[in-house]
Amino acid sequence: MNKFLSGITSLFSRIKRYLGKFGTALAKGDLFVRLSLIWMGAGYCRRKQYVKSIIITLLEAAVVLFSVTIGFQYIPKFGTLGTVRQESIFNPMTMKKEFNDYDNSFMILLYSLVSILIWLIFLIIYVRNIVRQYELQKMEERGEHINSFKEDRKLYLGEKFYVTLLSLPVLGIFLFIVIPLLAMVLIAFTNYDSRHMPPTELFTWVGLENFISLFSSGGLTITFGYAFVRVLAWTLIWAVFATFTNYIGGILLASLINHKRVVGKKFWRTMFVIAIAVPQFVSLLLLKYFFADGGIVNTICSDIGITEFLRNIGLINTSYIPFLTAPGWAHVMLILINIWVGVPYQMLIATGVLMNLPTDQIESARIDGATPRQIFRHITMPYVLFITGPALVTDFVRNINNFNVIYLLTSGVYVTADQALANSQAKEVDLLITWLFTLTRDYYNYKMAAVIGIVVFAISAVCTVIVFRRLTQGDREEAYQ
Amino acid sequence: MKKKVVSIVLCAAMCVGMLAGCGKGNEESGKSADSGEKQKVSLTMWGQENDQTMLQDMIDKFVKTYSDYADITVELGVQSDSGARDRILTDQEAAADVFSFPSDRLQDLVSAGALQSVDDMDEVLQQYAGKTVADVKEANVEGSVEAATYDDTLYAFPMTADNGYFLYYNKNVISEDQVKSWSSLLEAAQAAGQKVGMTLSSGWYNASFFYSAGFTTSQNEDGTTNIDWNGTADYSGVEVTQAMLDIASNPGFMALSEGDAANQMASGNLCAAVSGTWDSVAAQEAFGDGFAATKLPTFKIAGNDVQHKAVIGYKLIGVNAHSENAGWAALLADFITNEDQQKTRFEVRNVGPSNKVVLADPMIEEDITASAVVEQSEFAVPQNVGSNFWAPTQTFGEMVAKGELKADDTAGIQSALDTMVAGVEAPVE
Numbered sequence: 038m039n040k041f042l043s044g045i046t047s048l049f050s051r052i053k054r055y056l057g058k059f060g061t062a063l064a065k066g067d068l069f070v071r072l073s074l075i076w077m078g079a080g081y082c083r084r085k086q087y088v089k090s091i092i093i094t095l096l097e098a099a100v101v102l103f104s105v106t107i108g109f110q111y112i113p114k115f116g117t118l119g120t121v122r123q124e125s126i127f128n129p130m131t132m133k134k135e136f137n138d139y140d141n142s143f144m145i146l147l148y149s150l151v152s153i154l155i156w157l158i159f160l161i162i163y164v165r166n167i168v169r170q171y172e173l174q175k176m177e178e179r180g181e182h183i184n185s186f187k188e189d190r191k192l193y194l195g196e197k198f199y200v201t202l203l204s205l206p207v208l209g210i211f212l213f214i215v216i217p218l219l220a221m222v223l224i225a226f227t228n229y230d231s232r233h234m235p236p237t238e239l240f241t242w243v244g245l246e247n248f249i250s251l252f253s254s255g256g257l258t259i260t261f262g263y264a265f266v267r268v269l270a271w272t273l274i275w276a277v278f279a280t281f282t283n284y285i286g287g288i289l290l291a292s293l294i295n296h297k298r299v300v301g302k303k304f305w306r307t308m309f310v311i312a313i314a315v316p317q318f319v320s321l322l323l324l325k326y327f328f329a330d331g332g333i334v335n336t337i338c339s340d341i342g343i344t345e346f347l348r349n350i351g352l353i354n355t356s357y358i359p360f361l362t363a364p365g366w367a368h369v370m371l372i373l374i375n376i377w378v379g380v381p382y383q384m385l386i387a388t389g390v391l392m393n394l395p396t397d398q399i400e401s402a403r404i405d406g407a408t409p410r411q412i413f414r415h416i417t418m419p420y421v422l423f424i425t426g427p428a429l430v431t432d433f434v435r436n437i438n439n440f441n442v443i444y445l446l447t448s449g450v451y452v453t454a455d456q457a458l459a460n461s462q463a464k465e466v467d468l469l470i471t472w473l474f475t476l477t478r479d480y481y482n483y484k485m486a487a488v489i490g491i492v493v494f495a496i497s498a499v500c501t502v503i504v505f506r507r508l509t510q511g512d513r514e515e516a517y518q
Numbered sequence: 519m520k521k522k523v524v525s526i527v528l529c530a531a532m533c534v535g536m537l538a539g540c541g542k543g544n545e546e547s548g549k550s551a552d553s554g555e556k557q558k559v560s561l562t563m564w565g566q567e568n569d570q571t572m573l574q575d576m577i578d579k580f581v582k583t584y585s586d587y588a589d590i591t592v593e594l595g596v597q598s599d600s601g602a603r604d605r606i607l608t609d610q611e612a613a614a615d616v617f618s619f620p621s622d623r624l625q626d627l628v629s630a631g632a633l634q635s636v637d638d639m640d641e642v643l644q645q646y647a648g649k650t651v652a653d654v655k656e657a658n659v660e661g662s663v664e665a666a667t668y669d670d671t672l673y674a675f676p677m678t679a680d681n682g683y684f685l686y687y688n689k690n691v692i693s694e695d696q697v698k699s700w701s702s703l704l705e706a707a708q709a710a711g712q713k714v715g716m717t718l719s720s721g722w723y724n725a726s727f728f729y730s731a732g733f734t735t736s737q738n739e740d741g742t743t744n745i746d747w748n749g750t751a752d753y754s755g756v757e758v759t760q761a762m763l764d765i766a767s768n769p770g771f772m773a774l775s776e777g778d779a780a781n782q783m784a785s786g787n788l789c790a791a792v793s794g795t796w797d798s799v800a801a802q803e804a805f806g807d808g809f810a811a812t813k814l815p816t817f818k819i820a821g822n823d824v825q826h827k828a829v830i831g832y833k834l835i836g837v838n839a840h841s842e843n844a845g846w847a848a849l850l851a852d853f854i855t856n857e858d859q860q861k862t863r864f865e866v867r868n869v870g871p872s873n874k875v876v877l878a879d880p881m882i883e884e885d886i887t888a889s890a891v892v893e894q895s896e897f898a899v900p901q902n903v904g905s906n907f908w909a910p911t912q913t914f915g916e917m918v919a920k921g922e923l924k925a926d927d928t929a930g931i932q933s934a935l936d937t938m939v940a941g942v943e944a945p946v947e
Contacts, residue, residue: 127638132845133845260941456914459941481630
């Protein structure tokens with residue numbers, strides 16, 4: 038928490054310092070520095086950096102053009118997200134439909150967001166530009182060398198090549214992650230759903246109403262509280278089991294294959310890698326049919342009498358084993374199947390770590406008379422934990438959101454017999470993420486999808502922080518020495 | 519949510535594109551029809567993947583028919599009927615001008631403002647196709663027109679009338695008399711050591727028992743569903759459930775999971791199954807020369823024999839409300855649903871027509887599946903429900919199938935019905 042606060046303070050002090058520089062530049066700068074306030078290329082032009090001057094002038098022109106044609110059209114409507122509903126009339130003479138000049142709430146939201154972001158970035162460039170002009174003026178006064186464009190280009194292809202390299206990924210992240218994410222966060226505060234669907238209808242801001250309706254009395258569905266608690270519980274149980282069974286299974290498998298007496302290490306490793314080379318959804322769909330109520334596993338089990346035996350001891354009362362269709366059975370099967378599809382990945386990671394075990398420690402332990410089990414417990418495991426701890430955390434979060442395994446194995450097969458869950462469109466085997474999917478897919482309930490998305494994000498973030506702090510507490514070096 | 523992200527990304531990309539292309543105004547406005555010059559019209563249309571060749575032929579005929587009035591080009595795209603609603607609602611302005619969809623999606627599309635009213639097209643149809651909207655309504659069976667109508671406005675052209683279920687059976691095992699009632703049917707199956715399959719854990723199938731007893735469902739404008747199954751219609755909801763339990767607990771009965779009928783028929787477990795035209799080939803292969811189909815049998819509610827009604831759906835052709843050339847799009851939609859094209863559709867794809875003249879054609883009677891559809895259509899109910907209908911009714915069916923409800927425990931049945939009704943009627947947030 039303190040770190041967080043000090044981070045914010047330092048950010049503010051940096052902004053303050055920068056604005057101070059901006060003020061000095063304006064107060065002490067020459068005519069061209071001040072002229073740069075209007076024509077951003079003025080300063081560069083004066084210092085004979087003509088190419089830079091042209092580039093920044095073009096940028097300025099582009100932003101102005103954007104503001105006039107798009108920004109100023111949408112930003113004024115951002116407060117209401119549009120007021121003019123679509124109306125149309127069919128003209129039988131021209132065989133065409135004629136529309137009025139209507140507002141599209143989604144476009145207003147998106148373009149306003151884009152405009153605000155572009156202006157923010159432009160503001161930073163703008164302030165920097167003035168500060169830079171003043172620096173150049175001082176450099177000129179001191180008679181220092183000012184880079185030509187050629188020299189600058191050389192700099193960005195040589196010493197500062199990382200800036201060139203990183204600019205493309207940063208732009209990509211901005212376009213494909215930041216903008217959609219921010220748009221989604223904004224949608225959580227609107228009433229964008231099946232009854233307010235642009236372009237025909239308008240949607241508008243509703244403040245925190247969606248968050249309130251998610252958690253207040255009843256919530257999203259009539260048995261929302263009942264379902265939410267159960268789904269959340271299974272999500273956490275699943276995440277814990279799925280993560281740790283895979284992790285431990287992977288390490289055990291890797292150490293088994295790594296064992297001195299195992300012949301054909303490469304062969305075994307390849308066998309398990311083949312299991313993950315098959316696309317996951319293919320193996321999951323196949324397993325779904327294998328374990329179906331009328332599937333091959335059930336046929337075999339009833340042929341050799343396992344079904345009969347289970348019925349006799351009272352574990353089942355159906356003529357088949359409900360591997361994926363009854364609560365309990367399905368929960369266990371999901372975790373087991375997840376082991377099957379997930380362990381090879383962990384094995385590969387663990388193999389890499391095990392191959393780099395510090396042999397001196399193991400050697401000395403052996404000389405001191407430690408048994409293999411003791412070596413595994415006190416040297417191997419702590420070392421592996423130390424190296425793969427962060428990966429374990431990401432695995433945990435990934436399992437909270439493990440849509441594939443749950444959805445592919447249970448959709449269309451698992452039918453809940455719990456009416457209270459059914460009234461919330463939930464099933465005993467649903468994770469938050471699969472529940473969110475069914476809740477929103479049929480409704481076009483974008484606002485609630487956004488809200489639940491934010492909630493799932495919050496849960497994942499909290500879990501990550503807690504587990505991460507646990508793992509990185511204390512002197513880790515010591516932990517395995 | 520993923521779809522949302524994609525569309526946002528697309529929008530973002532579009533916005534970048536607009537930066538580059540702004541100021542380039544769209545000057546091409548439509549020329550009026552009476553200017554003497556032939557209008558250039560381009561349309562887009564979506565159809566199912568395995569209909570593409572047939573649809574292309576129909577489009578060619580359409581273009582030729584109207585070549586005197588306009589230069590029409592139609593671009594044909596692939597879109598499954600079941601997914602049409604999702605894709606249209608994701609971006610209505612980018613959706614095709616003409617598309618097909620199942621009738622139970624009509625209300626969603628209308629309330630999202632995606633469908634062009636056909637009533638508005640009366641003048642166009644009169645001028646170019648030589649018929650009125652009333653003629654279109656007259657030409658198709660009543661149920662299909664009803665399914666294409668919302669708030670007294672016709673929103674789509676009926677195309678097929680076969681999206682329902684009926685009974686497939688093996689006439690080598692079961693006689694024509696035995697398929698008349700569920701009890702004799704189950705008895706015959708038991709005697710043959712086989713079973714009769716039906717899906718219970720689906721509101722589409724298990725609603726049939728309630729509809730048979732006079733119960734109804736309907737959808738409100740806000741997407742909520744009205745349902746009265748816990749009350750009393752011709753019989754009480756408890757009595758209907760007891761009748762269902764009576765069938766489900768019979769050793770000759772097998773509760774199928776949804777979509778599993780073909781599988782179970784192929785594995786030889788079934789001598790009869792309740793399913794629809796989509797399983798026609800599977801049933802023919804499974805039953806061989808014993809392949810037969812007929813309407814659903816009668817069943818006993820509180821001691822009386824009641825005809826088992828089925829839920830029926832229709833495939834409709836709609837015109838996009840945002841279509842620029844809405845008039846021509848409507849003419850195309852009318853053309854591919856007219857009598858000749860429905861006949862072609864039955865000949866090529868064996869799809870049951872909604873046109874009355876085609877239905878009266880002797881070739882329908884000769885076709886085992888198609889004649890079963892016609893036979894059942896007399897006892898068929900179109901289902902109009904909101905999205906909250908499915909999960910509670912599915913679970914109710916599952917409880918019946920698994921025997922979690924007991925026939926003599928009327929209080930338990932009543933409370934299960936009450937819970938289901940509460941879930942179905944819940945407000946749509």
